[in-house]
Amino acid sequence: MSSSAKLSHTTESFADRKKQQEIAQARQAGTLAPAVDAKTGSMINPHNPEFITKKPWYLGGNADQNSNDPTLEHQAVAEETPTLSLMAAEELLSQQRLKHKARKPRVRMTKSGSRAEEFVMPNASSGSSNGAIKQTYDSKRDAYHGYDKDSHNQKLAKKFEIRESFRRKVQEDSSKDKTDTKGNDSDSDFDDSDDSDVGSDDSEDEFVQRDEDAKVLTTRLARQGGVGGAQMKVTARNLRIREDTAKYLRNLDPNSAYYDPKSRSMRDNPHPEVDPTESQFAGDNFARISGDAVQLADTQLFAWDATDKGVDEIHPQANPSQAEVLKRTFESKAKDMKLERKKRVLDKYGGAEYLDGQGGLASATETEKKADDMAQERKLRFGVQTKAEMYSRDGRIEGGTSTKREAISSKYEEDILSNGHTTVWGSYFHKGAFQWGYADDHSLLKASYCTGENGRIANDEANEMRYGTGVAGARNESKLSSAPVNRSKLYGEANPKAQLDEAKLKEALSKEVPKEIVDDRKRKYHSMNAEVEMTEEDMEAYRLLKDRKSDPM
Incomplete structure (x- = not known):
């Protein structure tokens, strides 16, 4: 305006x-x-x-x-005021420097605190400066405005040269320290000083080669399996060498150690009868029951027991220090309470003088477990069986022992006698009532008390009057079972050698002909509630009159 x-x-x-x-x-x-x-x-x-x-x-x-x-x-369209570009401004500035004395560019502070230079251009017409170059909105905010590739490359080259010189200096110092620690003679030191330049070049090449080898190894690990590093080590932990015998082929007995094909692990020992010093493979449990794995398992069991007893939830993985401190505190207190209990018994009843040890309290203290007992307890905890068994020449176990796995206990009650019964619930089944009961008195109530022989007679009479004996149902089942087994004789394919009654066959044909008559709706006669006993002659008549559309003749 x-x-x-x-x-x-x-x-x-x-x-x-x-x-x-x-x-x-x-x-x-x-x-x-x-x-x-x-x-x-x-x-x-x-x-x-x-x-x-x-x-x-x-x-x-x-x-x-x-x-x-x-x-x-x-x-009307507004006339654009011509603005000089950076290249044109530099050319104009170089021309004016020949005529006028070059002026220092004004420096202004930007909002971010950086210094921005404004080129003061002299007016070409009047020869006097009229202010800074007018820049557009985008040029003021362009990060690469005024970018010079050559100057930028010079800065990078200078910075790289400084870093390279520093790296070479550090490498030379380290190589000198190594040569000094070797304690070589002065002659050898003199020879090394003569070849210092050659050695530095060789060491530099060796450094670059090691770096390249590391990159190649990383990419190769990443290609195999899609991941590299520690993850690939975990993946290939259970993989075997092709020349090694597979775990599941070491003992072909189906009752031997179990092999998990998904994790490729066999925890038990496939040959427990072999001496451990001579065994080539003793199972994967050797890694699980060695080192701190046992203590970790004890800590996990303690955390579960403490949670069941009502203590605040203990998480050994999230807070292992808390779980370990609580476990040690509990063990020390339990040991002290056990010792105090033994002392009270000895003080009340006496007899401490007859015990072994000083003061007669040797048995009152917690005795240290033997190494064999601890090893056996550890193996039982992790499901490892190490029984020594003898086999005969035909492969049978001598002594009647067996290495079969023990049956897993059922979640239902087993071998529990209640309310005075001499047999368990479910030892008797009544067919008429279709219920389970007790075999001693034939009672069908689980909460009933045992009544003996008299109660058995009374329960049989009551069950007979109420449910029956189930003989009728058994008779019906026997009728069904007495049906002809070979149904193809009646309903199957025709037998050309079968001997049929001609009179019955003609009668069956005469009955079958009216059924084939079609009414005005093109529907044959069909009875929905007819009760007819089929015979071989009826089936033969049906086959003779049946349409065979697939047969071209």
Whole structure:
């Protein structure tokens, strides 16, 4: 906006506004001459809307021109002010330096605290400086505005040279330290000093080669299995070498150690009868029952027991220190309580003088377990069986012992005698009631008490009157079982050698013919509730009259 523009705005009255609308309608109807642009003198289309022809008040107007006059000056395309690019500015600056004394660029502080230089360009026409180069909105915010590739590469090369010189210096110092620690003679030191340049080059090449080998190894590990590093080690832990015997082929007895094909693990020893010193494979449990694995298992059991007893939840994996401290505290307190209990018994009943040890309290203290007992307890905890068994020449176990796995106990009650019964619940089954009971008194109630032989007679009579003996049901089952087993003789394929009664066959054919008659709806006779006993003659008549659409003859 020029300085000569004057902002003016007057509120129009209702009469003035109505008068302008009448003039606009007359111009559109053709009864009044159209308006003329005050600046260009050209005619303005009367059908143009007012928001196009009327100049906004904030644009102002010239002193000799009314802002309310119709004009299209404000609709003209704004002339772009020419701005010098960075290259043109540098060329102009180099030309002006030959004529005028070069001025130092002004430095301004940006919002982020960095320093930005504004090139002060002298005016080409007047020869005097008129301010900094005018930059656009995007050029001010362009991170690569004024980027020079050559200067940037020079900075990087200089920085790399500094780092490379520092690395070589550190490597030379380390190589000198190694040669000094060897304690060689002065002659050998003199020879090494002569070949220091060659050695430095060789060491540098060796350093680069080791770096390349490490990269190749990392990529090779990543290609195999999709992952590399520790994850690949875990994946290949249970993989075997092709020359080694597979775990499941070491003992082909199906009752021997169990092999899990998914994890490729066999925890038990496939040959427990072999001496451990001579055994080539003693199972995977050797890693689970060695080191701190046993203590970790004890800590986990302690955490589970403590949670069952109502203690706050203990998580050995999330907070191992807390679990270990609580376990040690519990063990020490339990040991002290056991010792105090033994002492109270000895103080109350006496006899401490007859015990072994000093003071007669040797048995009151917790005796240390032997190494063999601890090893046996550890193996039992992890399910390892190490019984020594003898086999005969035919492969049978001598002594009647067996290495079969013990049967897993059922979740139901077993071998429990209740309410005075001499037999367990479920030892008797009544067919008529189709219920289980007790075999001693034939009672069908689980909560009943045993009544002996008299109760057995009474329960049989009561069950007979209420449920029956189930003989009728057994008789029906016997009838069903007595049905002909070979159903193909009656309903199967025709037997050409079968001997049929001719009279019965003709009678069956005469009965079958009316069934083949089709009514007006093209439906044959069909009875839904007929009870007819089929015979071999009836089936033969059906086969003779049956349509064989698949047969071309």
